[in-house]
Amino acid sequence: MALLEIEDLHVSFKTVDGVVHAVEGVSLSLDARKTLGVVGESGSGKSVTAQTILGLTRFPNATISGRILFDGHDLLTMSTEHLRDVRGARIAMIFQDPLSSLHPFFKVGHQIVEAIRAHEDVPRDLARKRTIEALSSVGIPSPEERFNSFPHEMSGGMRQRVMIAMALAMRPDILIADEPTTALDVTVQAQVLELIQALRDDFGTAVILITHDLGVVAQMADDVAVMYAGRVLEQTTRETLFTEPEHPYTWGLLQSIPRLDAPRTGRLNPIAGSPPSLINVPRGCTFHPRCPYAPPPAFETEPALTPSQPGHLVRCHLPIEERKRLWQSLQNEHPALR
Numbered sequence: 001m002a003l004l005e006i007e008d009l010h011v012s013f014k015t016v017d018g019v020v021h022a023v024e025g026v027s028l029s030l031d032a033r034k035t036l037g038v039v040g041e042s043g044s045g046k047s048v049t050a051q052t053i054l055g056l057t058r059f060p061n062a063t064i065s066g067r068i069l070f071d072g073h074d075l076l077t078m079s080t081e082h083l084r085d086v087r088g089a090r091i092a093m094i095f096q097d098p099l100s101s102l103h104p105f106f107k108v109g110h111q112i113v114e115a116i117r118a119h120e121d122v123p124r125d126l127a128r129k130r131t132i133e134a135l136s137s138v139g140i141p142s143p144e145e146r147f148n149s150f151p152h153e154m155s156g157g158m159r160q161r162v163m164i165a166m167a168l169a170m171r172p173d174i175l176i177a178d179e180p181t182t183a184l185d186v187t188v189q190a191q192v193l194e195l196i197q198a199l200r201d202d203f204g205t206a207v208i209l210i211t212h213d214l215g216v217v218a219q220m221a222d223d224v225a226v227m228y229a230g231r232v233l234e235q236t237t238r239e240t241l242f243t244e245p246e247h248p249y250t251w252g253l254l255q256s257i258p259r260l261d262a263p264r265t266g267r268l269n270p271i272a273g274s275p276p277s278l279i280n281v282p283r284g285c286t287f288h289p290r291c292p293y294a295p296p297p298a299f300e301t302e303p304a305l306t307p308s309q310p311g312h313l314v315r316c317h318l319p320i321e322e323r324k325r326l327w328q329s330l331q332n333e334h335p336a337l338r
């Protein structure tokens with residue numbers, strides 16, 4: 001059985017402009033020790049999905065349905081108190097901007113100690129020892145001194161390390177990392193990703209890694225879900241995603257990755273157009289306004305997410321043979337895709 005199972009999740013928010021359908025029927029499963037990459041352009045519902053796992057979208061204007069099963073319990077119906085015990089201790093989350101998750105007025109070491117003690121009955125000096133170990137293992141120099149730093153005294157990369165140290169000190173079953181490296185420069189990005197990998201390898205922590213960067217997915221993920229307009233459009237293993245992708249949106253994302261090994265054509269090919277408003281989602285296939293292949297049914301009926309082969313789900317009306325043929329010809333046209 002999967003460690004975490006999201007079933008038919010729907011999340012919408014009532015706003016003055018209308019109802020925002022942020023997540024529409026998302027089902028995902030995460031196995032122990034695995035990394036699930038979730039990719040998609042801005043506004044595809046990645047963060048809302050992740051936040052909903054931890055009950056962080058329980059706003060008065062939100063309507064949430066579906067099931068999120070963790071350890072035999074449905075997180076969607078769990079009491080806020082009970083969920084607070086799960087959060088941090090069993091499922092930890094790190095965000096793009098660690099400043100927003102650290103308290104500005106408390107020393108970072110103190111915050112980690114408190115996080116440990118909120119979930120575990122350990123004496124303060126032991127929690128302090130574990131905190132210093134965690135700070136040291138994420139590569140923070142002079143961890144005893146850094147224990148006493150305030151968040152604003154650290155760089156963005158250091159703060160992200162502190163967040164990972166906090167996750168590490170808790171030894172959670174699952175780490176949800178929402179664009180953990182977007183705000184960091186390239187060298188620090190690589191270091192932070194390595195730390196997340198180490199957390200998985202050393203403690204068996206499963207990871208949900210949200211990113212708009214397919215390069216990060218290629219490096220880290222075992223499985224990948226491609227999201228668009230609150231839906232999963234394609235879901236498969238990392239290998240299959242890069243070698244036999246079948247959804248026109250995935251092809252667009254792949255064409256827009258900068259490739260170091262490709263002949264320099266000088267520019268990326270971002271997907272033309274922009275993601276739809278989640279208040280007025282297009283009829284039929286949500287991607288049809290931007291899809292170069294849209295066959296007529298795409299304008300009327302939304303395709304279901306169906307298996308094209310075991311473990312490979314695709315939401316597209318094109319027949320499988322046609323998808324395979326189109327991907328072949330795209331690869332012929334753009335050798336960098338091979």
Ligand SMILES: Nc1ncnc2c1ncn2[C@@H]1O[C@H](COP(=O)(O)OP(=O)(O)OP(=O)(O)O)[C@@H](O)[C@H]1O
Nearest residue numbers: 013015020022041042043044045046047048049278
């Ligand atoms: N509390 C809220 N109230 C109303 N709308 C919201 C709320 N939270 C998120 N949304 C909307 O839900 C949609 C999905 O947002 P989400 O943050 O999940 O996108 P994302 O895929 O994480 O994008 P990004 O890559 O920019 O982080 C967006 O249109 C966003 O404006």
Ligand code: SF4
Nearest residue numbers: 285288291298316317
């Ligand atoms: S269903 Fe049609 S419009 Fe949608 S992705 Fe497939 S081909 Fe494109």
Ligand SMILES: [Mg+2]
Nearest residue numbers: 046047048178
């Ligand atoms: Mg987001």
